[in-house]
Amino acid sequence: MKMLLRATLAGLTAAAVSPLVAMAQGQAPALAEMVAAGTLPPLEERLPTNPEVVAPIDSIGTYGGTIRRFLSGSNDHNSFLRFVGPQGLTRWEADFSEVIPNVAESWTTNEDSSEFTFKLREGMRWSDGEPFTADDIMFFVDDLLNNEEFYPTAPARFVVGGETMQAEKIDDVTVKLIFAAPYGTFLTELATPLAQEPVLWAKHYCQQFHPAYNADVQALVDASPAVEDWPSLFRLNCGEVEAPNRWSNADRPTLDPWVVTGEGYTAGSTLVMMERNPYFWKVDTEGNQLPYVDTLQWGVAQDAQAILLEAIAGNVDMQARRIASLANQPVLFENAEKAGYKLFQRTAADSNDMAIHFNHTHQDPEMRALLTNKDVRIALSIAIDRDEIIDIVYQGVGEPWQIGPLPQHALYNEQLGRQHTEYDPDRANEILDAAGYDQRNGDGVRLFPSGEPIVFNVNYPGVETPQHGDTLEIIKDHWADIGIGLNATSVERSIYYARGEANEHDFMVWGAPGGLDPTLSPRDVLAVHPQASWFAIPWTRWYLSGGSEGIEPSESMKTRLALYDQFKAEADQEKALGLFRQIHQMAADEFEIIGITFRPSTYGVVNAKLRNVPEALPGSWMYPDPAPTLPWTYYYAE
Amino acid sequence: MTDERASGPPGAAGVAPQAAIGHSERDVAIASQWQLTRWAFRRHKLALVSLWVIGALYLLSIFAEVVSPFDPTQQNRRAVYHPPQMIHFIDRTEEGIRLRPYVYEMDRQRDQRTLAVTYVPSGEKTYLAFFGRGDAYKLWGLFPAERHLLVPVNPRDGFYLFGADRLGRDMFSRVIYGTRISMSIGLVGVAISLVLGVVLGGVSGFYGGRVDVLIQRLIEFVLSLPTIPIWLALAAALPPDWPIYQQYFVITLIVSLVGWTELGRVVRGRFLAMKNEDFVIAARLDGASEWRIIWRHMLPSLSSHIIASLTLAIPLMILAETGLSFLGLGLTPPAISWGVLLKEAQNIVSISQAPWLFVPGGFVVLAVLAFNFLGDGLRDAADPYGH
Amino acid sequence: MIWRYILKRILWMIPFMFGVSVVSFLLIQAPPGDFLTTYIAKLGESNELLDQATIDNLRARFGLDQPLYVQYFKWVGNVLQGDFGMSFEWRQPVNELVWERMALTLLVSMATLLFTWAIAFPIGVYSAVHKYSIGDYIATMIGFIGLATPNFLLALVLMYIGVVYFGSDVGGLFSPEYQNAPWSWGKVVDLMNHLWLPMVVLGTSATASLIRIMRANLLDELHKPYVDTARAKGLSEFWLIMKYPVRVALNPFISTIGWVLPNLVSGAVITAIVLSLPLAGPLMLQALLSQDMYLAGAFVLLLSLLTVIGMLISDILLVLLDPRVRYD
Secondary structure, eight states: OTTTTOBOOTTOOOOBOOOOOOOSOOOOHHHHHHHHHTSSOOHHHHSOSSOEEEOOSSOOOOOOOEEEEEEESSOOTHHHHHHHOOOOSEEEOTTSSOEEESSEEEEEEOTTSOEEEEEEOTTOBOTTSOBOOHHHHHIIIIIIITOTTTOSSOOGGGEETTEEOEEEEEETTEEEEEOSSOOTTHHHHHTSTTOOGGGTSOHHHHGGGSTTTOTTHHHHHHHSTTOOSHHHHHHHHHOOTTSGGGGSOTTSOOOSSEEEOTTOSOTTOSEEEEEEOTTOOEEETTOOBSOOSOEEEEEEESSHHHHHHHHHTTOOSEEOTTTOOTTTHHHHHHHHHHHTEEEEEEEEOOSEEEEEEEOTTOSSHHHHHHHTOHHHHHHHHHTSOHHHHHHHHTTTOOOBOOSSSOTTBTTOOHHHHHTTOSOOHHHHHHHHHHTTOOOBOTTSOBBOTTSOBOEEEEEEOTTTOHHHHHHHHHHHHHHHTTTOEEEEEEOOHHHHHHHHHTTOOSEEEEEEOOSSOTTTOOTTTSSOOTTTOGGGHHHHHHHHTTTSSSOOOOHHHHHHHHHHHHHHHOOOHHHHHHHHHHHHHHHHHHTOEEEOBBOOOEEEEEETTEESOOSEEEEBTTTBTTGGGOGGGOEEOO | OOOOTTOOOOOOOSOOGGGGTTSOHHHHHHOOHHHHHHHHHHTOHHHHHHHHHHHHHHHHHHTHHHHSSSOTTOOOGGGTTOOOOOOEEEEEETTEEEEEEEEEEEEEEEOTTTOOEEEEEEEEEEEEEEEEEEEEEEETTTEEEEEEEEEESSTTSOOOTTOBOTTOOBHHHHHHHHHHHHHHHHHHHHHHHHHHHHHHHHHHHHHOHHHHHHHHHHHHHHHHSOHHHHHHHHHHTSOTTOOHHHHHHHHHHHHHHHHHHHHHHHHHHHHHHHTTSHHHHHHHHTTOOHHHIIIIIIHHHHHHHHHHHHHHHHHHHHHHHHHHHHTTOSOOTTSOOHHHHHHHHOSHHHHHHOGGGGHHHHHHHHHHHHHHHHHHHHHHHHOTTOO | OHHHHHHHHHHHHHHHHHHHHHHHHHHHHOSSSOHHHHHHHHHHHTTOOOOHHHHHHHHHHTTTTSOHHHHHHHHHHHHHTTOOOBOTTTOSBHHHHHHHHHHHHHHHHHHHHHHHHHHHHHHHHHHHHTTTSHHHHHHHHHHHHHHHSOHHHHHHHHHHHHHHHHOOOOSSSSOHHHHTSOOOHHHHHHHHHHHHHHHHHHHHHHHHHHHHHHHHHHHHHHTSHHHHHHHHTTOOHHHHHHHTHHHHHTHHHHHHHHHHHHHHHHHHHHHHHHHTOOOHHHHHHHHHHTTOHHHHHHHHHHHHHHHHHHHHHHHHHHHHHOTTSOOO
16 A cells, blocks of 8 residues: 555654554543443453554653534534544554554455455454454445445445445454455545445444344334434434434444544534543553543534634634634634644645636537637636735745645656646737637627637635635636636535536636545546536546446546556556556646646644644545544643 | 504694794694605704715715725735725925825735734835826716726825725725615615505505405515525525626515515504595595595605605615625625625634724614614604604 | 404414415425535535435435425425424434524523513613603614624624633533533523623614614603693602503513514524524524425424414413404
8 A cells, every 4th residue: 555645744653553562551540440440341351452552643641631622513523533533444644655454453455456354353342342343344244235225326435346345254353345346446445534334333233223133123213203214213323424413322332532422413512522432442552542532522613713713712622624724824823822722734635726627518619619729728827827816815825736746745747737837928818819719809808709708607606615716806807818708606505516517617616636645536637526527527427327428538538537447456556656647647738627726734723732743734535634643642741 | 453563653633833843833834744844854963964974875886986996806915904094194205295195105014924914114105196097997887987086196006095805905995886785785675675565565554354464464474484594595596697786686685575574564554544534534535546545645645654664674674685695695706795895804814803894894884873863863753743 | 352362363373384384395495406416515525426326315315306295295294293304414303403492592582582671671761751862862872883783793793802802702502511411500600691692692683673662652652641641640750651651652562572583583593603502593594505404494484483473472462461452
């Protein structure tokens, strides 16, 4: 797995140390009391024989304290996931450079990367004290994943070559996952935030909601209001990987460092409390059981401004979500000392804050002819004064940039990132004249051959990304200088998506991922994402349907998609990276999408007394920060 | 059925001495309703002042292009979060004292770490000119012009009476353009309310019986629906690529929904009370058609009340517009209204770094106050025989 | 007589609520797309891929692939059995989500109503008795400034001042330690400590109109002959005003129960978002925005019902208190 996601980030050191004999075994005082009182088994019975040993980045910690964070709006459940961590079979190294063991102790892969044998930790337990074994994974694969009532269609990440993943139990701590075809990226896929399903559901608890194990499940269904069938009942009680109900049942056993208490997280929540899992299976290098911090306290604020206010009042102990922005930065710095917090840098893993996806499959032939003309796209790109936008909208932070991996990444392609970013309106005018759009109307707007003025109508979701509106207003001025009209309208998010999916857009604006995670988020260089590869939605349909729907892509894109299929199956990392280099080079030559600037790094707040928090960490959904920096090693200094 | 909720006092006939102070008893006796109203209104000082304020606001909106020194959408990288500037008139230079308007030029400095922006005087003065040349515009979309009330002599200089926003756009110009939209939304909205309210309220009050019950139920029905989903549904029905003026019309329609039920109740109450007045009965006995009775006899005697109610409805609509914008359901940038401006200012950063962004809030308060006092004055005055 | 009237009004509520249910269902359905559109949008933001089959699965799971009228009758049928359905977004039964919020909404609204009365009553009386005095101007001016300031602005600024200069809690109705605690005396005190801010912010807008109503009605009464008679009989001026005119002028106060409640609930959406209050409004708004049909529908129905009941109560009180009001 090495090299695949290499990011050179200072401040993060390797956090996992391979098996090391843990001698001095420590545990939280409250747990020790319970052991003494006989209400909890002793530590050695709660830990697996081979717990994961984690090296804190600063120092060995002490037990106690509460970390306070805030959720925004009502539906912000992924904030839990990002702090508690997706405790899947594998996870990211803290510097986002490679995939390392997590729930699995180790693994082996067969020759062609179609079979993965995972060795689990012997003696590991769920948060209610019941053993975690291969049976739990078998329960997922046999009774859920391959059950058509539960998953009428299996999640895409567990399907290769049209066949759903199968499993074979070798012994209680060994299980083999089997695919119909090579799946070289599977281990990486397992480290992504929503790939936790194989180890999400505890069989001993969840089987009561499954007809294969509980013949009377229909009685339970009938007794539960609003529940109509057993999958609904199962999901209501055992949770889904990406839904609030995962955090609403305090009785549900988990493998997480902290577990919800009381009512958990519901629409009515104003405060969610989580307590340490006494059976958590990670220890520090001195053998002390993690986590150090006793409780997590999650306030719920409807408005992001209220979270910012809580932060500057010193009521937030570690958070970047919803408050880290360039606009907020002066306020955060101003109040740091008074409120007793420090700032940590969240290095964006994204490539560009705003990419312009010209619609290469536009329904109007004239507009399509314009937008698929590479010279026109070059003209539109160099007519934008990116420095001015950076100065006004991005507070001077950033660099003119198109798309693709960032310079510190192994896959960096200078052409893809930096071509045509120079500001040259005169040359842009010349290019457009030469391209045959030299007629203008009375207002100086260039005309299509039919005599219609060239005016783009573009939507942006103003609530989510107001900075795109600001940028578009400036671009409107820049493009007016080359005789191109632009009307930008803010719309509600679902309207924005609906129009994009209906292929009704001239172009779409959206952030471009893939700065530090280019292979995980290739949607800007490959037409693979039906809700984000806006430059050619019908191409994505063609690809995903195997050619039966949508529109056949350009030759270049077809070649790239073929390379991508090879990449997914490729087990050899060097070869895999080579395939992606080819994809990037072809995308750079085609120049389908243009961008404005690097996504700027922002600052989150961390309590000045909290230790083991890195000064800088990557921020991305694929690296669901801050979980990979191991919040269970955070502790309060005296 | 009970209907006396908060309706105004019954319009009793007879001479009320207070209304006629300053006028002889004979004047009062023969004065028309309008004269009486005017006399009574003049006594209401706050209402008079409010009338002037409202007049000034509408004047500003009519001549927004001339009054505002800059294009309200023009960003300026050198003026991000520029603080407000004071205009000076007495210019002491080496050549002596001269009388001409100027402001002190400010230079932007940005802390690279905290990104805080500060402005320091550069020592230069920016001279201003009345009716100088500035950005070209078309007055009311018709007449091309480039003169503005007060602009920098050198068009490339900045001048920020109310400061500038996060993109360096001149807040003064934005507020003036916002005044145009917000003040007219109130006016147009009230016109729609008026039609709905008078027609339905009038019919309900005049005919009574089943029609009355039906319309009353309708009003109750509309009142009992929570407003948020109505707003949301209507706002969502707005096609995204509609030009701003069409969006504007829909928003106006939405805010007018806020007002018509109340107006309908008032009109109905008055009609009910008036139906049995002598002059209506006389007209009916005279053989006048119902339509004629309503239009010629009843409505005119109601008009002062209606005007008062309308005046009180306008501020509610102005506030409704700001509320809609806050929820993201109202006008959206690049349209400029007070609501849009306040929505943009609604954050901690603005409070702590650029409090001048709340100037539009001052305008909202001013306009709403003025309309309320005017409405109160009108209502007191509309009852010349009252007290 | 009065019982017949009440019965009649209650019977009226049945077709009325039916109408409300149809209209609210249509309103919720009116925006383009459905819950899945917003769900896809949300997943797309976090770069998650959904294939068309999965989307269809979910659509079938939520019953969104059925015709509108089928969805409507299924919903209403369940509601009549006391089952509001499953929230799409929360994947939890709606019944578990709405009641606590509705209760707190009622609590805050009632507290605000009392606050409004407490302020508006004396000011209204004062400015009617001392019409056009300096005091009258100042009192009405204060009331109107409250009305004129947009709630969301007032809320944010007050909260900022409270937090930065007085170190108070940010919004909410409870301190963290009482948030999930069972009810106790300490929790009640804590609630009172937090309640004043929403009460002031929400109350300011209603106060002005109540002052105005009180003043206008009292002015009417003060010039009635019976007041002169009473004065001629030598009643003290205070009792003279309090005994009859004020009582008569109180009617509009009572009738405010009917419309202040829905106003507060709707107006409270904005304030509750800014102040992070766990009221019905923000959840309803979010449910509407994400087209979480059953959750939004439950709120719309319950709030409408609240309004109708409020109107009924105020009408009944009016009939009982004021013999002049007819009922037929």
